[in-house]
Amino acid sequence: MSPIHVLIVDDHAMVREGLKALLQPLEYVAVVGVAATGAEGLAAARQLRPDVLLLDINLPDISGLDVCQTLSAELPNLKIVALTTFNEKLYVTRMMQAGAAGYVLKNALPEELAEAITKVYAGKKYFSDDVQHLLLETPTAPAAPLLTRREKEVLAAIADGHTSQHIADNLHVSLLTIETHRRNLLTKFGVNNTALLIRQAAQLGLL
Amino acid sequence: MSPIHVLIVDDHAMVREGLKALLQPLEYVAVVGVAATGAEGLAAARQLRPDVLLLDINLPDISGLDVCQTLSAELPNLKIVALTTFNEKLYVTRMMQAGAAGYVLKNALPEELAEAITKVYAGKKYFSDDVQHLLLETPTAPAAPLLTRREKEVLAAIADGHTSQHIADNLHVSLLTIETHRRNLLTKFGVNNTALLIRQAAQLGLL
DNA sequence: TTTGGCCTACTGGTAAACCAGTATTTTTGC
DNA sequence: GCAAAAATACTGGTTTACCAGTAGGCCAAA
Numbered sequence: 001m002s003p004i005h006v007l008i009v010d011d012h013a014m015v016r017e018g019l020k021a022l023l024q025p026l027e028y029v030a031v032v033g034v035a036a037t038g039a040e041g042l043a044a045a046r047q048l049r050p051d052v053l054l055l056d057i058n059l060p061d062i063s064g065l066d067v068c069q070t071l072s073a074e075l076p077n078l079k080i081v082a083l084t085t086f087n088e089k090l091y092v093t094r095m096m097q098a099g100a101a102g103y104v105l106k107n108a109l110p111e112e113l114a115e116a117i118t119k120v121y122a123g124k125k126y127f128s129d130d131v132q133h134l135l136l137e138t139p140t141a142p143a144a145p146l147l148t149r150r151e152k153e154v155l156a157a158i159a160d161g162h163t164s165q166h167i168a169d170n171l172h173v174s175l176l177t178i179e180t181h182r183r184n185l186l187t188k189f190g191v192n193n194t195a196l197l198i199r200q201a202a203q204l205g206l207l
Numbered sequence: 208m209s210p211i212h213v214l215i216v217d218d219h220a221m222v223r224e225g226l227k228a229l230l231q232p233l234e235y236v237a238v239v240g241v242a243a244t245g246a247e248g249l250a251a252a253r254q255l256r257p258d259v260l261l262l263d264i265n266l267p268d269i270s271g272l273d274v275c276q277t278l279s280a281e282l283p284n285l286k287i288v289a290l291t292t293f294n295e296k297l298y299v300t301r302m303m304q305a306g307a308a309g310y311v312l313k314n315a316l317p318e319e320l321a322e323a324i325t326k327v328y329a330g331k332k333y334f335s336d337d338v339q340h341l342l343l344e345t346p347t348a349p350a351a352p353l354l355t356r357r358e359k360e361v362l363a364a365i366a367d368g369h370t371s372q373h374i375a376d377n378l379h380v381s382l383l384t385i386e387t388h389r390r391n392l393l394t395k396f397g398v399n400n401t402a403l404l405i406r407q408a409a410q411l412g413l414l
Numbered sequence: 415t416t417t418g419g420c421c422t423a424c425t426g427g428t429a430a431a432c433c434a435g436t437a438t439t440t441t442t443g444c
Numbered sequence: 445g446c447a448a449a450a451a452t453a454c455t456g457g458t459t460t461a462c463c464a465g466t467a468g469g470c471c472a473a474a
Contacts, residue, residue, distance in 0.1 A: 182431080
């Protein structure tokens, strides 16, 4: 029987080598290629047509999310396992929406990695134990709110410690406008002061 | 000539295997052991007496910083290279103070890793290019401020979105006391409002 | 015993954020 | 072109944070 062809996309040599080393003893898995950037990964997937793609979310050029979306559309038979250090529901849900079939943390045990590959190859979804724990344990948290361009600007300025008047001067609008944006931000984040706003924005990686 | 004996301490299988794979082609380096926790790392270092220790900062039991301090005191000939994903001056300075001879990011190229090992083995300090860039580029930022126990409590409460009066009620002190703590926090962080306070605290992992 | 750090607390403010409801204009997407 | 969303702006507030200087009590270390 032909082994599962796996392509590794990760910008860190250490991770690429580590993954190859962990997968090497598995007879039913063959690492057919590695790529260090999103662009390389796209090209390699198109050329090599692997069965399973181990895809780092955090790539230096094209985001893993974009790579995932693109390849899910182009190569429907390709199973994508997202690799990351982030055990956050936000990232899990985004990658799943982008078409990933699995989500594995980089701290995963070798057995988890092997299971992820075989499961997604068999057409199933796979979440590592830590991720399952996260999904089951906490209520479905809303994703980061959808912010308008202006709201993002104002959020960034608030996070830089500027007063509303200062922000208004910089953006050439009225203080009252900034206060409105500010209030809309609080509402969208479901909080009622700046401390919580900034904390959540920081935790969501919006800053 | 005897190769440089290297011990790897990292809780992630992927990283351990990756490091072994990257070091394996180097004739002048011999990986004499691996450990997955701080405690295992301490024991292995004491037993194996390696020349160079590749030490993950972020370990599940004893922090890499503590391991570093302990081994620097016990085994003065041991050269410790800190490994991390964090390119923050805060971590660099702390590990250096704890006795590390080198600091390498986990995204380091294999050549950087090799250079780190040979340099520290030769008694020099080693900073990977990225870290050098960080050290040269920015003025010496203060480390995370030293907070009193009370200040930490008040910081946490502020970050939870509580008003000063609410915090005062909970801690059974006067509002004026909380405002004093609050002001001391702003002063210690060198900021002048809550937005910056929370942002910095979040970025420093204090929340 | 002395000193320094921490904790608590005050006077006397001003600046800024938060709140709720409302409305018009501009921009965007279909 | 039209509807919806975004941006801008207002009234009329109240609440809260920020600012600066100051001081006493307690406790641990020197």
